[in-house]
Amino acid sequence: xxxxxxxxxxxxxxxxxxxxxxxxxxxxxxxxxxxxxxxxxxxxxxxxxxxxxxxxxxxxxxxxxxxxxxxxxxxxxxxxxxxxxxxxxxxxxxxxxxxxxxxxxxxxxxxxxxxxxxxxxxxxxxxxxxxxxxxxxxxxxxxxxxxxxxxxxxxxxxxxxxxxxxxxxxxxxxxxxxxxxxxxxxxxxxxxxxxxxxxxxxxxxxxxxxxxxxxxxxxxxxxxxxxxxxxxxxxxxxxxxxxxxxxxxxxxxxxxxxxxxxxxxxxxxxxxxxxxxxxxxxxxxxxxxxxxxxxxxxxxxxxxxxxxxxxxxxxxxxxxxxxxxxxxxxxxxxxxxxxxxxxxxxxxxxxxxxxxxxxxxxxxxxxxxxxxxxxxxxxxxxxxxxxxxxxxxxxxxxxxxxxxxxxxxxxxxxxxxxxxxxxxxxxxxxxxxxxxxxxxxxxxxxxxxx
Numbered sequence: 001x002x003x004x005x006x007x008x009x010x011x012x013x014x015x016x017x018x019x020x021x022x023x024x025x026x027x028x029x030x031x032x033x034x035x036x037x038x039x040x041x042x043x044x045x046x047x048x049x050x051x052x053x054x055x056x057x058x059x060x061x062x063x064x065x066x067x068x069x070x071x072x073x074x075x076x077x078x079x080x081x082x083x084x085x086x087x088x089x090x091x092x093x094x095x096x097x098x099x100x101x102x103x104x105x106x107x108x109x110x111x112x113x114x115x116x117x118x119x120x121x122x123x124x125x126x127x128x129x130x131x132x133x134x135x136x137x138x139x140x141x142x143x144x145x146x147x148x149x150x151x152x153x154x155x156x157x158x159x160x161x162x163x164x165x166x167x168x169x170x171x172x173x174x175x176x177x178x179x180x181x182x183x184x185x186x187x188x189x190x191x192x193x194x195x196x197x198x199x200x201x202x203x204x205x206x207x208x209x210x211x212x213x214x215x216x217x218x219x220x221x222x223x224x225x226x227x228x229x230x231x232x233x234x235x236x237x238x239x240x241x242x243x244x245x246x247x248x249x250x251x252x253x254x255x256x257x258x259x260x261x262x263x264x265x266x267x268x269x270x271x272x273x274x275x276x277x278x279x280x281x282x283x284x285x286x287x288x289x290x291x292x293x294x295x296x297x298x299x300x301x302x303x304x305x306x307x308x309x310x311x312x313x314x315x316x317x318x319x320x321x322x323x324x325x326x327x328x329x330x331x332x333x334x335x336x337x338x339x340x341x342x343x344x345x346x347x348x349x350x351x352x353x354x355x356x357x358x359x360x361x362x363x364x365x366x367x368x369x370x371x372x373x374x375x376x377x378x379x380x381x382x383x384x385x386x387x388x389x390x391x392x393x394x395x396x397x398x399x400x401x402x403x404x405x406x407x408x409x410x411x412x413x414x415x416x417x418x419x420x421x422x423x424x425x426x427x428x429x430x431x432x433x434x435x436x437x438x439x440x441x442x443x444x445x446x447x448x449x450x
Contacts (some may be wrong), residue, residue, distance in 0.1 A: 003404070004279040006241060008339060010177075011176060011177060011385055011388050011389060011392065012322045012388075012389075012396075014118065014122070014388050014392055014395075015125070017234075017393065018118050018121050018125070018391065019118065019384075019387070020387055021049065021052075021053055021113045021117075021118070021121065022115065022117055022121070022193060022387050022391060023114070023383075023384060023387055025045065025046070025049045025113070025114045025362070026110050026111060026113075026114035026387050027096040027383075028045055029042060029045060029046075029105065029113060029114065030094070030096050030097070030098065031096045031097070031098060031099055031111045032045075032099065032100060033085030033086075033098050033100055033103045033110070033353045034083075034084065034085055034100070034103065035084060035086075035087060035103055035143075036073050036084040036140060036141035036143045036144040036146070037062065037084075037144070037146070038063070038084075039063035039083050039084055039141075039330040040063055041443035042084075042113075042140075043059065043064070043065055043083075043138075043140075046113060046138050047081070049117045050065070050067050050117060050120065050136075052121065053067070053069065053117075053120045053121045053124040053374045054069065054124050055067040055069045055120055055124065055136065056068040056069075056070075058159075058194075059350075060151050060154045060155070060156055061139065061147060061150035061151030061152075061153075061156070061422075062140060062141075062150055062154075063083075063134075063140040063141075064083070064138055064139050064140045064147065064150070064151050064154075065138040066135065066137060066138070066151075066156060067135070067138065068133065068134070068135050068136070068159060068160060069123060069124055069133070069134040069136075070133050070135070071127050071130060071131055071132060071134070071402075072131045072132070073130045073131060073404060074130070074131035074132025074133070074340075074402055074404045075164040075165070075184050075401065075402060075403070075406055076132060076133045076135065076157075076160050076161060076162070076163045076164055077132060077133070077134055077135070077163060077165055077167065077401050077402050077403070078134075078137055078157070078166045078167065079114040079116060079134070079136060079137065079166070079167040079168065079169075079394060079398060080137040080139055080148075080166060080167070080168040080341055080344070081109070081113045081115065081116035081136070081138055081139065081168075082109045082113075082139050082140075082143075082339075083138055083140050083142075084109060084140050084141055084142055084144075084147070085098075085103050085104055085105045085106070085107075085110075085143075085431075086103070086104055086106045086107060086375065087103060088103070088104040088106045088375070089101065090104040090375050090377055091378050092379070092380040092389050094380055094383070100366060101139070105376065106374065106375050106376060106377065107143070107171070107374045107375055107379075108170065108171030108374065108379075108381055111171050111386045111387055111390055112169065112171070112390065113138060114387050114390070115387055115389075115390025115391050115394055116136050116138070116394060118387065118390070118391035118394075119390075119391055119398060120134065120136050122391065122395050123395060123398060123402075128351045128403035129399055130399050130401070130403065131402060131403065131404050132402040132404070133160050134398060134402060135160055135167075137151065139151055142339065142340055142341075144153055144300060145190070145301065145302045145320075145338075145340045146300070146340070148340040148341065148342075148343035148344060149340070149341060150285040152343065152344070152347050152348075157252070157348075162348055163216070163348070163350055164350065164351075164406070165308070165350060165351045165352065165353065165401060166341075166344040166348070166350060166351075166352040166353075167353055167354070167397060167398070167401070168339075168341045168352070168354040168355075169176070169354065169355050169356070169357055169390065169393060170339065170354060170355075170356050170357075170385065171356070171357060171358075171359045171374070171381060172357065172358055172359070172374065172389075173358075173359075173360060173370075173371060173372065173373040173374060173379065174357075174358030174359075174360065174363060174365075175358045175360060175361070175362035175364075175365050175367060176358050176359060176362065176382055176386070176389055177323055177324075177358065177362075178327055178329065178357070178358040179319050179323060179328045179329070179331070179355060179356065179357045179358070179393065179404070180316055180329055180331050180355060180356040180357075181312060181316045181328050181329075181330060181353075182307060182331050182334070182355075183307050183308075183313070183330070184307060184309065184334075185267055185305070185306055185307075185334040185409075186306070186307045186334055186354060186355075187264040187304060187305035187334065187335055187337055187339050187341075187342070187354070188239075188264055188266060188304055188334060188335070188336050188337065188338050188340055189265065189267065189272060189301075189302060189303050189304040190263065190264070190300065190301070190302045190338030191263075191272065191276065191300070191301045191302075192263040192264070192298070192299045192300050193261065193262045193279070193296050193297060193299060194260075194261050194296075194297045194299050195217070195220065195260050195261070195262060195283055195294060195295070195297075196257065196258075196294065196295045196296075196297070197213045197216050197257065197259070197287065197292055197293070197294050198213060198256065198292060198293045198295070199211035199212055199216060199221070199256055199257070199290070199291075199292040199293075200256060201253065201254050201255055201256035202253075202254045203252065203254070204251065204252040204253060204254055205252070207254060208323065208363035210254045211290070211291050211292050212257060213247060213255055213256060213257050213258040213290075214248065214254070215290065216258070216286055216290035216292045216294075216298065217245070217247065217258035217259075217260055217306040219259060219286045219289075220260075220282060220283050220286045220287075220294075221245065222241060223282050223286060224240060224262065224279065224283075225240075225304070227240050227278045227279065227282070228240050228275070231274065231275075231278050232275065233271075233273060235248070235265055236266075236268060236271045237265075237268075237333075237334075237336070238264070238265065238271050238274075238275050239263075239264060239265040240262065240263075240264050240275060240279070241262070241263045241264075242260055242261065242262055243261060243263060244259075244260055244261045245258070245259075245260040246258070246259050246260070247259070261266070262279060263336060264276070264279070267304055267334060280296065283296060295321045302338045302340045302342060303343070303346050304334075304338075304342060304343040305338075305339060305341055305342040305352070305354055305387065306345065306352070307352070307353045307354065307355075308345075308351035308352060308353060309354045310351070310354070311401075311425035312353050314400060314401060314406070315353045315355060315397050315401075316330075317353070317400070318396045318397045318400035318401070319393055319396060319397065321400075322392055322393070323392075323393070327392050335356075339354065341354050356392075357386070357389050357390065357393055358389070359382055359386035359389065359390075360381065361382050361385065396417075
């Protein structure tokens with residue numbers, strides 16, 4: 001996709017100097033992606049880009065950054081942008097495609113980061129339009145589910161005190177100018193495991209003398225496909241995916257080990273527990289049946305994202321004010337993706353809202369073949385419009401929220417949240433638009449619960 005791709009839809013204006021600097025950062029980050037926990041170059045590039053904004057900048061959470069803009073009395077508002085990339089070999093053909101083999105910004109974190117830097121730059125220029133403290137959170141390691149906790153454990157808000165609200169935005173494979181913003185449950189809880197099956201290796205001509213780890217692992221993978229299809233109530237949401245499988249080195253050698261990974265998604269705690277117990281029952285049962293050993297290691301666990309209804313209304317109104325009310329669409333149901341953005345509300349007990357914004361030219365959605373989506377090696381946000389939308393949306397929401405009259409009492413706002421997100425060991429049901437009870441998914445690595 002060349003840099004001169006024209007837009008087929010009008011977008012809110014962003015000052016040329018702000019947009020140009022943000023686009024330069026975006027292309028630099030896209031060209032030099034870094035995996036979770038390895039974002040050293042990214043950290044340095046973002047720090048340099050923040051220098052002109054006047055923000056107080058410090059490292060946090062290892063390879064993360066905190067940027068604080070202070071502008072008198074008013075609320076403390078935080079906004080998160082994740083910075084890490086994925087282990088994917090890029091196939092976009094972009095002139096600024098990744099130069100790091102096997103690593104790509106395929107989930108738009110480069111767009112998030114450049115957009116937040118652009119928003120800080122714009123609000124730093126226009127201090128007469130807002131009042132309070134803006135905290136830019138440039139978070140590493142979202143893809144491993146560890147970045148938010150790393151920053152919180154490293155004193156993320158030590159310099160500002162607790163925020164009144166934490167905000168976040170995420171790209172999606174939708175047309176530019178379309179925004180998805182939903183009160184209540186927005187993103188699912190996620191839990192993943194690495195399964196290692198250990199048998200006895202041998203020669204392919206004498207399988208009777210081996211304990212075949214591949215056959216046992218394949219049996220596990222096959223039977224796991226029945227957990228959601230045959231054990232979970234069809235009126236409940238659950239996903240179980242086996243996305244990696246590795247075994248063997250040569251066609252005439254029976255390997256002694258096979259390794260695969262499992263990812264699950266859900267909203268309700270009872271469903272999460274049911275899926276987890278079924279998963280463990282199957283892998284251990286198949287191991288016993290095959291005469292092999294099995295080790296199960298939890299890789300990540302992320303709670304579901306709950307959008308505070310009152311704060312979500314502020315976000316939707318602000319976005320509608322610049323993109324048009326018809327552009328802000330609440331999805332009928334929560335989305336199955338997951339994000340450790342949920343950790344901020346869970347740990348701090350403050351309201352949070354995350355929304356999605358489309359980053360592809362509408363012309364790409366006019367044909368019969370849908371364009372590539374997040375985590376696809378061909379996923380390519382519009383080279384200028386994606387960051388323009390990200391900046392415009394962030395400035396609109398932050399500018400609306402950073403007003404003295406919205407310096408709300410946290411105790412009052414916390415009363416509106418499911419109690420589990422305020423006090424971890426209490427439970428309170430919420431009702432989704434389908435009409436059945438849903439509760440916060442307690443899938444915390446800290447607590448080891450599901």
